[in-house]
Amino acid sequence: PTIFTAVDKVSKVVDGMQKKTNGFQKSLNKAASYAAVAGVAVLGFLGHAANEAIKFEDRLADVAKTTGLGGKALEDYGDSILKISQSSRSSISDLLEIGVVAGQLGIEAKNLESFTVQANKFAVALGSDYSGGVNAAINSVGKLNVLFKDTQNLDPAESLSIAGSMINELTNIGVKAENINDFALRVGRLPAVFKPSLQSTLALGATFEKLGVNSEIASSGFNNLILTASKNMPAFAKQMGIGAKEAENLLQQDPVKFAARFSQTFKKMSPTQLANTLAK
Numbered sequence: 691p692t693i694f695t696a697v698d699k700v701s702k703v704v705d706g707m708q709k710k711t712n713g714f715q716k717s718l719n720k721a722a723s724y725a726a727v728a729g730v731a732v733l734g735f736l737g738h739a740a741n742e743a744i745k746f747e748d749r750l751a752d753v754a755k756t757t758g759l760g761g762k763a764l765e766d767y768g769d770s771i772l773k774i775s776q777s778s779r780s781s782i783s784d785l786l787e788i789g790v791v792a793g794q795l796g797i798e799a800k801n802l803e804s805f806t807v808q809a810n811k812f813a814v815a816l817g818s819d820y821s822g823g824v825n826a827a828i829n830s831v832g833k834l835n836v837l838f839k840d841t842q843n844l845d846p847a848e849s850l851s852i853a854g855s856m857i858n859e860l861t862n863i864g865v866k867a868e869n870i871n872d873f874a875l876r877v878g879r880l881p882a883v884f885k886p887s888l889q890s891t892l893a894l895g896a897t898f899e900k901l902g903v904n905s906e907i908a909s910s911g912f913n914n915l916i917l918t919a920s921k922n923m924p925a926f927a928k929q930m931g932i933g934a935k936e937a938e939n940l941l942q943q944d945p946v947k948f949a950a951r952f953s954q955t956f957k958k959m960s961p962t963q964l965a966n967t968l969a970k
Contacts, residue, residue: 749786756793763799770803780810784824788813791828797846804847812854819867830871831857837878838888856889860896869905870895876909883942884916890946916945919952929955 750768754760759767771785778785788809789802797805809828820827835841835849844852857867873895874888886894898908919926919941927937930952941948 746782746786749783749790753786753789753793756790757797757799757802758793759799759802767802771806774807774810778810778814780814780824784813785810787824788828791825791832795829795832795846797832801846804845805850808847808850808854812850812858815858816854816861816867819861820871821868826868830868830875834871834874834878834888837875838885838891839882840887840889853888853892856892860892863896863900865896865899869899873898873905873909876905877912880913880916880945884920884945886945890944894946912949915949915952916941919948926952931955 746768750764750771753767754764757767767789771782771789774780774785775782785806788806792802792805792809809832812831813824813827817824817827820830822829831850831853832846834853835844835846841849841852857871860870861867870892874891877891877895878885885891894912895905895908898905903911919937923938923941924934927934930937932940937948940951
């Protein structure tokens with residue numbers, strides 16, 4: 691019954707969504723020049739800068755391990771990280787962590803910088819919503835693009851931007867980004883022919899969240915409903931008062947609408963009638 695109530699309300703949420711290293715070296719050289727002028731007082735800063743340079747190189751090496759970058763390509767990416775850091779409140783370490791995660795997600799070298807820029811925007815806006823921090827946030831939203839047909843053929847940065855914008859919009863109604871992201875990842879396991887769009891899936895996840903149903907239970911209930919319907923279409927069509935072919939087409943075109951229409955048939959039933967009907 692909770693599922694039926696949720697899918698019945700999801701259309702409002704959907705409608706709302708629709709409306710609505712060379713560079714580092716230069717720094718060290720500058721620091722050395724200042725030290726020559728200012729004397730011993732600056733030596734402590736210069737030592738700190740050298741220590742940070744070592745940390746930077748170590749983290750850049752981690753990026754190389756997951757992305758396969760090397761030589762000038764790795765050096766250029768390091769320069770882009772330093773450039774991005776100048777206009778972002780994210781630390782250089784967090785930006786390099788995005789590079790590591792990007793490699794784990796299989797982001798190609800040509801898309802690495804643009805993905806880092808978009809991922810950083812998402813991390814700044816919603817990273818605190820994820821219990822695992824920046825790593826968990828980028829990992830979770832980054833996996834969505836290959837699961838849904840409306841984003842899987844897009845550039846990874848564009849896909850992340852779209853998914854991130856949807857999630858950010860939904861958090862305005864008081865839901866947690868991590869929970870609706872998790873719901874979408876679980877629903878994304880459905881066979882492609884029965885899978886809703888990313889937008890509808892996130893909106894449905896937000897609806898369940900507002901009803902107090904956690905992402906694991908909600909996604910399991912929805913997935914079971916869709917898979918059961920696909921195997922027993924004549925019975926579901928009869929309950930809905932339509933032909934089996936029409937019901938099958940509706941399921942394939944929009945699984946969320948199918949679930950909503952199916953739920954409407956139980957709207958005025960008592961709990962006993964509902965249980966007896968479902969038992970059939």
